[in-house]
Amino acid sequence: MIFRNCDRDHRLTDPAGTPGYAPACMSLAIHGLVKRFGPVTALAGLELEVPEAHVFGFLGSNGAGKTTTMRISLGVLRADSGEIRWRGADHRTLPRQTWGYLPEERGLYPKMTVLDQLVFFAGLQGVPADVAAREARSWLARFRVPEFADRRAEELSKGNQQKVQFLAAVMHDPEVLLMDEPFTGLDPVNIVLLREAILDLRDRGKTIVLSTHQMETVEAMCESVAIVDHGRTVVAGTLRDVKRSTGRRMVLLSARGDHRLEWLAGIPGARLLRPGIERAEIELEPDVEPDAVLAAALAAGARVTHFEVADPSLEQVFIEHVGHPADIDPDAEASAGTPTSGRGRRAAGRPAASDTEAVA
């Protein structure tokens, strides 16, 4: 396990700091979760530990077991074995209001007004109608759509319905918010609104588990992540630790007048991932030091104007661990007769601009 240290606010601090496991910080703990549907094994001993008041990226391709894990957490499905604990308590003993859930497959009652729906869903979670109505209007105003209150759901665009669905998931002020692909179908403006709302919830102490294929969103929002594949956790930890989990590094290099970088062929384990006139991206095997690239460039007479060591992008890490991009369903591809490209497709994705060790 990569999580090692938490501060007083349950935020991860330097992962290279004091070694040791800090269970008090792992408020949502999933251990050995197994679930089979007939001959299909959806979860094969899944392990997750989510620190409290974190935005946690729950990554995996279609069929990896994300939705099943969420449904088991909510009590909609029963695990064959394993346990889920929130703040040490078995999830089956928790009140339903502990959880907020935004499913991937979501909808609303088409003929009901937005306000009625929000009051109804909040009511199911025990919120009195007058309080729920007040909260609903407040949230709608925050999402800049106060006029939606009296409109029927069928009159709204898909993106706006999605905002209402998000509100239905958070109206009862849950401690843990499970969100399955919350940004799908939203325009950029609404993505920003939703991101702000999620981060605001995090700041209020809510723990948010975010399942998405949008790696850039995860890199922008999540403090910690887990990559799951075929019902198992492949890697988990802080964003930085997960990004470094492959051992690979990236070098972003600008050399005036030289974008072919032919001298790179002399460095075993270095590969020009993405050539560019302004900036080239070079991927390094774990045993190759970035200094060797700089030295080789200078030795070849290149006029280096920018040299930056970066972590690989989360998408590259995902592909490295899982063998294909997150939005590809390997089973569907296999059944369609398309060979999966596995590690050979790792060219996708750009290195993250964050977590860099830059040399000008």
Next chain:
Amino acid sequence: MSAMPSRDAGYLANSWLVAKREFGERVRGRLFFVSTALLAVLAVAVALTPVLVKMIDRGTTTTIAVSSADDELTLTSIRILDQFLNPSDLKGQPPPFTFVPAGTGDDVAQGVLDLRYAGALLAERQANGQVQFQLLIGESLPAERVTQINIGILAIAIFDFVAQNPLGEGFQVPTFDSAQVGASGGGAAAAVAPSEYAGRRIVGVVFVVLIFITLVIYGMWVAAGVVAEKTSRVMELLISAASPAELVTGKVIGIGLAGFVQYVAILLPALATLLLQDRIAIALLGSSSGLDVSLGALSPGLLVAYGSFWVLGFVLYALIYAAAGSLVSRAEDLQVLALPLSLIAIIGYIQAVMALTGGIGPLVRFASYVPFWSPFVMLTRLTVGRVEPWELALSFGLLIATIPIVAVIAIRVYSAGVLLYGQRPGARQIVGAIIRPPA
């Protein structure tokens, strides 16, 4: 967006919330008003059937064969029947009855089967001088004309007594028997009903038709409601906010209440029609012709039994329909399920119709205890037959005991079914979900 302390929403509170939503959505819909109006018209039409039949029947002549070993008795009987049952002033209308002399009993029975006669009256003088009658009732002989023939037979007996005046014997009501003669030649005998039999049968028909139609329709409402929630994908939000038991209970209560409101709206005009039937008949036909007997069948006890069977029957069928609805994802698929689902009720309905027309046999008696059929069959028995208290208690007891068992099964199937999209679970999966619920 301040933090809101949530109280723990309980089973009843959530079920009631779901019920309120379901009730409101249905009662406010235009479809509700349209279907209520249509069903009310249908119910009134069913209640008016006897009057309508009588109106159609008014211009027809019923041919009755009269047969006896004693030719004089035959001719006397024809004369008396003709005198009593055919008005002297026909005002250009054909007479209601034509009585024709016939040969032996076997011939007339065949004549009734061949539809040459609507019925046949067999008269036989006993050793003590008393006349015994048997009426063979053909398919086309209306119950109301059977009643009229009974009156005629009584007149024959009185006149015969006066004519014979046997010593030492006072007047005796003639023994009377009847036999239903069907096209199949079955000739299954059934005791002649008391005077209000026809009225009871009308009430029975109205009740059975209404309970069948409404249980199937409201059951489909429940199933369609579940499918709509799956189709719109709101189910995913719902299932995380409320338990399957809460959702199913709320749906059954909410739609049940909506159904009850519609039911009252349908039943009241139908009952009013039944109660006013004699006046309607007088207005349309000039006489009530005994149609007021239907009033006697509407006892408070029967109405309570009817209400109880309707509520319990609805709960039972609604649970089954909710489970069935959870197994499909599209409204089109629900149509495929509609017939097999209706078959359960149709079997009960057929038994009830058998009880109304063919008497209470062992099969009907057995069906009246079976929970899925008792709302139809026992109700019919209560209306037209004789039911021992223990039979009624057994019927209600089994029905009430079955509901929680079906509820547990339905909720388990529902729990598994609502999460399935694009695939219809097989029997093995359904049984698996019942034995080991998904959550």
